[in-house]
Each structure stands twice: as C-alpha cells, then as structure tokens.
Amino acid sequence: MTAELSTVKLTTIDPNPFRQLAEYPYNEDKLTALRRSIREVGLWEGVIGRRAGNRIQVAFGHHRLEAARQELGDGARVPIIVRDLTDQEMLQFMGRENLEDYNADFLVMLETWEAADTFLRGELLTKTQDADIARLLGWTMGTKSDDSIRINDTAKACASAARLISGGYLSRSQLKGLAVYAVREICGRVVAQHEQIERMARVTQRPAKEIEKAKHVSGKAGGRVARDVRAGRVATRDIRGQVDVEAYRDSRAQKRQSPLFAMFGKGLADSIAKIARSDALAEKLSEIKKSLNMITFDEDVQIVKRIGLECENASERFDKWRIAFANPRVKVVPLKEIGR
Numbered sequence: 001m002t003a004e005l006s007t008v009k010l011t012t013i014d015p016n017p018f019r020q021l022a023e024y025p026y027n028e029d030k031l032t033a034l035r036r037s038i039r040e041v042g043l044w045e046g047v048i049g050r051r052a053g054n055r056i057q058v059a060f061g062h063h064r065l066e067a068a069r070q071e072l073g074d075g076a077r078v079p080i081i082v083r084d085l086t087d088q089e090m091l092q093f094m095g096r097e098n099l100e101d102y103n104a105d106f107l108v109m110l111e112t113w114e115a116a117d118t119f120l121r122g123e124l125l126t127k128t129q130d131a132d133i134a135r136l137l138g139w140t141m142g143t144k145s146d147d148s149i150r151i152n153d154t155a156k157a158c159a160s161a162a163r164l165i166s167g168g169y170l171s172r173s174q175l176k177g178l179a180v181y182a183v184r185e186i187c188g189r190v191v192a193q194h195e196q197i198e199r200m201a202r203v204t205q206r207p208a209k210e211i212e213k214a215k216h217v218s219g220k221a222g223g224r225v226a227r228d229v230r231a232g233r234v235a236t237r238d239i240r241g242q243v244d245v246e247a248y249r250d251s252r253a254q255k256r257q258s259p260l261f262a263m264f265g266k267g268l269a270d271s272i273a274k275i276a277r278s279d280a281l282a283e284k285l286s287e288i289k290k291s292l293n294m295i296t297f298d299e300d301v302q303i304v305k306r307i308g309l310e311c312e313n314a315s316e317r318f319d320k321w322r323i324a325f326a327n328p329r330v331k332v333v334p335l336k337e338i339g340r
Contacts, residue, residue: 003083005045006056011074013049013056013065018091018115023172024107026066034067043068043078048093050085059083059090060097088136091116095137099154106157106175106183112137113158130159154180160187169194169219174226182229185239190222193247214251221246272318285311 015021047061058065058080068078085093095112116136120128134140134151141150151159157180164170164187175183194215201211225242228234234242275281288307295301 003081005079006082007077007079008056009074010065010069010072010076010078012054013058013078013080014052015062016058016060016090016094017087018094018112018119019062020111020115024111026063027105027108030063031067031070034064035071038067038071043072045079045081047078048081048083048085050083050090056080056082057090059085059093087119091119091136092138095139099137099139106161106178106180107172109154109180110158110161110172110175113155113162117162130155133159153184157181157184157187160184160191163187164190164219164222167215167219169216170223170226174223177230178226182226182236182239185236186222186226186229186243189240189243190218193218193243217250218243218247221250 043064047064048059049056049061050059051057065078068076072078091112095116098108098112113133116133117128120132120136124132130151131140131149134155135149137155139152139155141152161170161175161183165172169190170187175187178186197211197214197218200206201208222243224246225234225239228242229236229239285307288304292304295304
C-alpha cells in the first residue's frame with residue numbers, strides 16, 4: 001500500500017463517505033479538548049485519507065480536522081497521510097479508530113456499526129449477520145472451540161441497539177452519552193425480553209397486537225433506565241434487574257395481564273431459587289460455623305450474632321412473601337397487614 005505525506009487545505013478535505021454527520025454530529029467536549037491541544041502543541045500528523053479526484057476523503061480523524069477548522073480557519077493547511085484505500089479499508093480504519101477511543105460516546109460506535117452493516121448488505125446482497133459486521137470491523141474476541149467468531153462487547157452493544165432502533169423500540173437519542181457497557185446491559189436485556197415474549201407467544205398463541213405492545217412496553221422501560229443510568233440513579237450492576245422492574249411496572253399500570261407478567265415472574269422465581277441453592281453462601285456459613293469454638297474476641301462474637309440476626313430477618317421476610325403468594329387465586333392480603 002503506497003502512502004505519502006501531503007499538506008492540503010482544509011477546504012479540500014471531505015469526511016469519510018460512511019460518516020453520517022447529520023445523524024451523529026461532532027462531540028463538542030472532544031472538539032474543545034482538541035482545540036486546546038492544537039493551540040498548545042499544534043496539529044499532530046497521523047490523519048489518514050485517500051484521494052477522490054482532486055479532493056481528499058478522510059479515513060479517520062474527523063474531530064481533529066474539525067477542531068483545526070475552528071482553531072486555525074478554513075484556509076489553513078494540514079498534514080494528511082494519503083493512501084490507496086478501498087471502501088472496505090475506509091470502514092475498517094473508522095472502526096479501529098472508534099474502538100481505540102476509550103472516551104468515545106457509544107453513538108460513535110453505533111455509527112460505525114450501521115455503516116458497516118449498510119456496506120455489507122450492498123456487497124452480499126442479503127441480510128447480514130452480527131458476526132459478519134464484527135469481523136469486518138475487527139470487533140471480535142477470537143474463536144470458540146467450534147471455530148465460530150465471538151463478537152466483543154462493543155459489537156454486542158451495537159447489535160442489540162441497532163435491532164431495537166430499527167424496530168422503533170428505542171431511539172438513538174436515548175442512548176446518547178452512555179458507555180458501551182451500559183448500552184450492552186440495557187439493550188441486551190430488552191432484546192432478551194423480546195425473545196422471551198416471542199417464545200411465549202408461540203406457546204400461548206397470544207394475539208400479535210398484544211405481543212407487539214408488550215415489546216414496546218419493554219423498549220420504553222429500557223429508555224427510562226438509560227435516562228436514569230445517565231443521571232447516576234442506577235448503578236451498572238443493577239441495570240438488567242431495573243429494566244425488568246420498569247417493564248413489569250409499566251405492564252401492570254395498564255391493568256391487564258401481559259406476557260411480561262410471566263417473564264418477570266419467572267425471572268424472580270429463578271433469582272429466589274438461586275439464593276436458596278447458593279452453594280457459595282452455604283459454604284461461607286459452614287466455614288463460620290466451624291470456627292465458633294475458636295472465637296474469643298468480642299468484636300468477632302458480635303459479628304457472628306449479626307449473621308444470626310440477618311438469617312432470622314431473611315427468614316421472616318421470605319415467610320411474609322410465601323404467605324402472600326401461597327394461593328394466587330385468593331385476594332392477596334397487603335404485606336403491611338401480614339407484618340402485624
């Protein structure tokens with residue numbers, strides 16, 4: 001691959017043809033930081049592009065060049081490494097740059113994913129698979145034992161988000177400012193809910209309209225959790241559970257039974273069973289029990305007493321719920337009355 005370093009006017013540079021500036025505008029915070037850097041140390045070499053007639057198309061480095069325009073003016077000349085790049089290589093450079101930018105907004109990743117999807121659809125003339133897109137962008141994690149491609153977390157987040165956006169269940173703006181991990185948890189959970197709803201629909205033969213409504217309720221719940229994560233009201237470890245709670249809360253507010261009820265209830269039952277069968281918890285309690293005859297310090301005695309108290313409290317709390325749910329066809333007594 002031939003390459004040359006050229007100094008060209010900013011007015012002769014165009015964005016990567018796969019870059020969608022209308023949908024994904026520049027990040028103002030990033031531009032501010034780059035402008036400061038240009039003032040202090042100048043514009044570093046490293047922007048790569050290709051010739052398109054008498055103009056240059058940038059493979060990556062859009063924020064750097066936009067900051068140069070704002071700081072130096074349109075008439076400024078900047079260094080560009082010019083290479084003979086194919087459309088596929090233009091996409092791959094874009095994907096690599098965004099993946100290496102750890103401070104990038106998730107929407108930058110999603111833009112790259114959607115561009116690669118569009119490119120592959122044109123090349124393959126068929127619907128693309130997530131692994132195809134991830135392989136093109138280099139967003140993979142090696143192979144499994146059966147030699148199939150494993151996509152990385154960024155690819156998983158983008159695949160789930162793109163699916164929900166194309167279906168009208170979420171919007172791009174709802175994911176703005178979120179980290180890749182948060183989007184993976186939110187969108188991955190909503191997609192999982194949709195798949196569970198569809199499976200139940202096949203078994204119960206629920207009307208298609210009812211199923212679609214339940215899926216939109218799930219999507220709205222994901223949007224609210226995204227908002228709360230951005231505001232710092234939901235911890236990352238609680239994201240998936242909060243999506244479940246919000247989805248069921250919305251379903252219940254409609255005052256009609258929804259496929260989400262069975263899905264939420266099953267997940268809750270599984271969680272309770274996991275706690276009850278937790279070998280790790282039982283092992284910890286067993287080890288403490290073995291040490292009882294060796295305890296001498298007062299603070300250790302108090303800790304053991306607290307463990308006993310917490311076990312008693314947990315038993316009482318679960319017993320109240322057991323009574324409340326013992327006969328679901330009988331009107332449930334309010335928990336506050338059970339506690340009296």
